[in-house]
Amino acid sequence: MDTKLEQEFIVLLEGNQNILHKICKLYTVDLASHQDLFQEMVIQLWKSYPKFKGDSKFSTWAYRVSLNTAISLYRTKKSKITTVDWDNSLANIRYEEYNSEEEERLKFLYDAVRQLNDIDKALVYMYLEDKDYTEIAETLGISEVNARVKMNRIKNKIKEMVAKQSVA
Amino acid sequence: MEDLDFLKQHWKKDDDFPKVDREEIRRMLHRSSSSIVKWIFFISVLELLAGLALNFFLPGSGHEPGDPAIMIVLEDIFSVVFYVVVIYFIYMFFTSYTRIKNTNSTRELLGDILKTRKYVDQYIKFNVLYILGTGVVVTSFILYQESIERSKSGDMVFFLIAMIIFMALFMWLLIFVVRMYYKVLYRRLVKKLNKNYDELVKLEEEEIDS
Numbered sequence: 001m002d003t004k005l006e007q008e009f010i011v012l013l014e015g016n017q018n019i020l021h022k023i024c025k026l027y028t029v030d031l032a033s034h035q036d037l038f039q040e041m042v043i044q045l046w047k048s049y050p051k052f053k054g055d056s057k058f059s060t061w062a063y064r065v066s067l068n069t070a071i072s073l074y075r076t077k078k079s080k081i082t083t084v085d086w087d088n089s090l091a092n093i094r095y096e097e098y099n100s101e102e103e104e105r106l107k108f109l110y111d112a113v114r115q116l117n118d119i120d121k122a123l124v125y126m127y128l129e130d131k132d133y134t135e136i137a138e139t140l141g142i143s144e145v146n147a148r149v150k151m152n153r154i155k156n157k158i159k160e161m162v163a164k165q166s167v168a
Numbered sequence: 169m170e171d172l173d174f175l176k177q178h179w180k181k182d183d184d185f186p187k188v189d190r191e192e193i194r195r196m197l198h199r200s201s202s203s204i205v206k207w208i209f210f211i212s213v214l215e216l217l218a219g220l221a222l223n224f225f226l227p228g229s230g231h232e233p234g235d236p237a238i239m240i241v242l243e244d245i246f247s248v249v250f251y252v253v254v255i256y257f258i259y260m261f262f263t264s265y266t267r268i269k270n271t272n273s274t275r276e277l278l279g280d281i282l283k284t285r286k287y288v289d290q291y292i293k294f295n296v297l298y299i300l301g302t303g304v305v306v307t308s309f310i311l312y313q314e315s316i317e318r319s320k321s322g323d324m325v326f327f328l329i330a331m332i333i334f335m336a337l338f339m340w341l342l343i344f345v346v347r348m349y350y351k352v353l354y355r356r357l358v359k360k361l362n363k364n365y366d367e368l369v370k371l372e373e374e375e376i377d378s
Contacts, residue, residue: 010193017193021185038188040203042196044270051271061271068270071364072277073203075357109175118360119367122274127172128179141275146371158171 009049012058013042019063026113026121027070040074041066064139067125071118112161120154127151205268205281207357212288216258219295239309246305250298257291278365285358296346300339307335 020041021034028034045065052061113124119140126136137147188196264284270277311331318324 006194006197010190010197013193014188014190017188018183018185022179022182039196039199040201042193043199043201044203046197047201048269048271065270068272068274068277069203071274072281072361073205073270075202075204075207076360105174106178109171112171113175117367118364119274124172128176130176139273140368141273142368142371149371155170155172162171 005050009046013045013062016059016062019059020066023063023066023070023125025110026125027074027118029114033076037070037074041069044069044073063125063129067122067139071122108162108165109158112158115161116154116157120150120157123147123151123154204357204361208281208285209265211353211357212261212285215288215292216254216261219291220254222295222299242305246298246302253294254291257287257294261287261291275365275368278361278368281361282358282365285354289354292346296342299342303335303338307331 020038023041024034024037028037045062048065052058113121116124122140123136126139131139133144133147133151136151137144140147142150261284264280264287268277268280268284272280311328314327315324318327
């Protein structure tokens with residue numbers, strides 16, 4: 001049927017799959033839910049692909065639909081929220097490049113981000129991807145000023161979490 | 169270095185993910201979605217149908233021989249109002265459902281999903297009110313007829329009390345069942361959506377307040 005469209009989509013998605021993996025990394029806590037969310041993102045992307053006109057880059061379009069899937073469409077399966085699962089599963093931090101202090105800090109930061117709410121995670125994702133505030137605001141549907149305010153609050157929240165941890 | 173900027177440095181280099189190959193992606197395309205929207209859609213359609221089915225079996229949905237004229241007229245008015253409202257809700261539900269697009273901004277998407285669901289909620293509320301309303305009309309009618317037929321007033325008082333207790337129990341049970349149903353099924357489904365939507369509109373409201 002639409003084999004040409006399908007082929008085209010598969011090639012594009014294969015090349016851009018890290019976008020999906022990275023979002024999954026922030027929104028899920030274990031391998032099973034990572035795969036589950038990845039699957040749902042693929043379906044959602046495919047569903048709206050015929051309307052993708054190429055006004056934006058495939059990667060931009062893909063991360064928006066994927067974030068929407070994580071925030072609005074994905075049904076979180078009942079799984080224990082443990083951070084332990086992550087250390088032994090996929091997407092491990094390649095610690096060999098870091099000294100033990102940096103390694104600890106990274107692990108802690110990833111955990112901290114995973115404890116944020118769904119919207120805050122989306123902001124962090126776009127921040128880590130170097131998106132500007134105009135794009136962040138547009139993606140979420142809020143004003144640019146509010147996107148900035150929110151981002152500052154998140155930074156403070158994480159700072160607090162770090163401070164608390166260093167006391168403990 | 170700030171925490172998030174430190175994380176960013178690592179994030180950029182992080183590509184240590186298991187590769188999903190083309191064949192796997194192809195298989196994924198043809199699996200069925202388990203998204204919240206899909207669940208909401210199926211549950212809503214079932215609820216719309218249940219509302220219709222329920223009213224079919226209720227008193228006041230058909231004329232009995234010997235019904236007085238006022239009762240027949242009332243029944244007809246009730247039915248017409250009922251179906252007009254049902255058609256309105258079904259229409260609003262489907263049009264807002266088709267507006268849901270995962271390519272919109274997050275806020276629009278969440279808003280559209282919640283709006284679609286809101287129509288079904290209103291529909292259920294309408295159904296409950298309708299059932300209670302018909303219940304009250306039918307009961308008062310029965311009471312009126314009984315009061316003509318029974319001559320002893322003691323008898324009538326007893327009957328009146330029994331009838332009121334029965335109706336109160338029936339209404340309480342109905343509201344209880346609907347509430348439980350909502351708590352168990354529906355709240356769980358849209359809890360996440362409501363939370364995320366509130367998170368997005370909260371800031372805007374703070375601005376207006378200050």
